[in-house]
Amino acid sequence: MASKRLIVSALVAVAGLAAGCSxxxxxxxxxxxxxGNSNDTxxxxxxxxxxxxxxxxxxIADGAKFAKVQGGYYPYTEADPPPSCGGQPSEYQPxxxxxxxxxxxxxxxxxxxxxxxEDYGPLLVGVVMAHEYGHAIQARxxxxxxxxxxLEQQADCYAGAWLAEVLAGNSxxxxxxxxxxxxxxxxxxxxxxxQPGTPALSEGAHGNAFDRIRALQxxxxxxxxxxxxxxxxxxxxxxxxxxxxxxxxxxxxLAYDDAVQLLAEDAQxxxxxxxxxxxxxxxxxxxxxxxxxxxPPECPQPDASAEGRAFYCPDGDFVxxxxxxxxxxxxxxxxxxxxxxxxxxxxxxxxxxxxxEATRTERGxxxxxxxxxxxxxxxxxxxxxxxxxxxxxxxxxxxxxxxxAFGRAAEGEGPTAFDRIAAYRExxxxxxxxxxx
Numbered sequence: 265m266a267s268k269r270l271i272v273s274a275l276v277a278v279a280g281l282a283a284g285c286s287x288x289x290x291x292x293x294x295x296x297x298x299x300g301n302s303n304d305t306x307x308x309x310x311x312x313x314x315x316x317x318x319x320x321x322x323x324i325a326d327g328a329k330f331a332k333v334q335g336g337y338y339p340y341t342e343a344d345p346p347p348s349c350g351g352q353p354s355e356y357q358p359x360x361x362x363x364x365x366x367x368x369x370x371x372x373x374x375x376x377x378x379x380x381x382e383d384y385g386p387l388l389v390g391v392v393m394a395h396e397y398g399h400a401i402q403a404r405x406x407x408x409x410x411x412x413x414x415l416e417q418q419a420d421c422y423a424g425a426w427l428a429e430v431l432a433g434n435s436x437x438x439x440x441x442x443x444x445x446x447x448x449x450x451x452x453x454x455x456x457x458x459q460p461g462t463p464a465l466s467e468g469a470h471g472n473a474f475d476r477i478r479a480l481q482x483x484x485x486x487x488x489x490x491x492x493x494x495x496x497x498x499x500x501x502x503x504x505x506x507x508x509x510x511x512x513x514x515x516x517x518l519a520y521d522d523a524v525q526l527l528a529e530d531a532q533x534x535x536x537x538x539x540x541x542x543x544x545x546x547x548x549x550x551x552x553x554x555x556x557x558x559x560p561p562e563c564p565q566p567d568a569s570a571e572g573r574a575f576y577c578p579d580g581d582f583v584x585x586x587x588x589x590x591x592x593x594x595x596x597x598x599x600x601x602x603x604x605x606x607x608x609x610x611x612x613x614x615x616x617x618x619x620x621e622a623t624r625t626e627r628g629x630x631x632x633x634x635x636x637x638x639x640x641x642x643x644x645x646x647x648x649x650x651x652x653x654x655x656x657x658x659x660x661x662x663x664x665x666x667x668x669a670f671g672r673a674a675e676g677e678g679p680t681a682f683d684r685i686a687a688y689r690e691x692x693x694x695x696x697x698x699x700x701x
Contacts, residue, residue: 424483637691
């Protein structure tokens with residue numbers, strides 16, 4: 265991945281709040297089935313979000329009383345477009361938005377919302393509505409002039425604070441949410457991201473999937489006060505433009521064989537440098553054994569990932585992965601750093617096992633994800649000019665997409681992909697020290 269670059273940076277510029285800033289797209293008895301009436305889901309979600317803010321608004325507004333959206337709620341279609349916003353004529357777009365000038369929320373009831381519910385489940389529809397209501401909250405607390413990407417991620421964070429209520433069983437709209445339903449919603453959030461290479465300070469920027477999921481998780485874990493504190497100085501934004509036309513034309517992707525070779529070599533080098541800090545011992549070279557689909561090398565008790573198509577073998581002390589179907593499919597469908605996520609997971613499993621720690625418990629799996637993220641952190645923070653391997657726009661999105669594919673929860677089994685992404689993010693943003701606490 266030579267010439268690939270991505271730099272973790274804080275936003276430092278200031279921009280105004282644009283009218284209508286919004287999301288940009290592409291069971292249990294009380295949760296509607298997929299393909300059900302999405303407008304009913306929207307109505308119940310908005311009622312529940314209002315219940316939430318009635319309780320929480322005073323925490324971020326010096327005790328002030330919450331005032332509901334006054335301009336109304338508008339499902340729209342091509343035949344019946346949304347009302348004008350601030351006097352600007354409306355037109356049909358597959359979107360959902362809050363209009364600050366006239367204090368209303370509108371959503372595409374023809375295409376966007378029904379499709380999100382069909383593909384990812386009703387909970388994602390609730391998250392979308394909670395995000396839009398987050399913009400209404402910003403208007404009520406007079407956030408002031410902030411870059412659009414900060415406002416969008418703050419709205420994601422507010423949506424996460426509402427989601428925490430859902431997960432705690434306090435929602436009137438969603439009951440008994442399962443790990444699978446949560447992971448399906450997270451998968452939907454991945455589709456609501458900026459295109460790779462979008463500058464974070466560009467007009468209308470919302471953030472990449474890595475950052476948007478981080479903001480959502482901030483809300484879930486820390487609540488509305490943390491969300492209200494977002495500003496250009498404390499919000500880590502990991503999206504920057506491509507550095508040249510060649511990199512942009514390739515999408516920042518290396519050829520599959522090059523990606524496997526360079527990433528495996530880099531992971532080996534990383535653990536040779538850092539394993540002594542983790543375990544107080546030297547790192548023996550870890551053999552990497554690609555294999556043809558259906559013909560894995562012999563291993564009595566493989567520590568498996570990706571539904572068994574990749575594994576660390578404790579007995580033989582090697583890692584192996586399906587290089588004829590799994591690897592190429594990750595590369596083609598997601599990108600080259602999905603292959604990096606696969607290798608990062610395998611090397612992290614080896615590191616965890618070699619130091620005598622569990623990998624197959626829930627806590628062990630989350631440590632593995634954090635350790636994989638620590639390698640990503642090294643790629644992000646090292647001297648870029650002296651490295652054969654650096655990251656490009658979109659690579660972190662590729663990593664979390666791959667992790668979601670590896671770790672999406674079955675009903676009642678293991679940590680959720682939501683939790684696994686949080687652990688990976690800790691390692692990515694804070695490095696190895698975050699994985700040893």
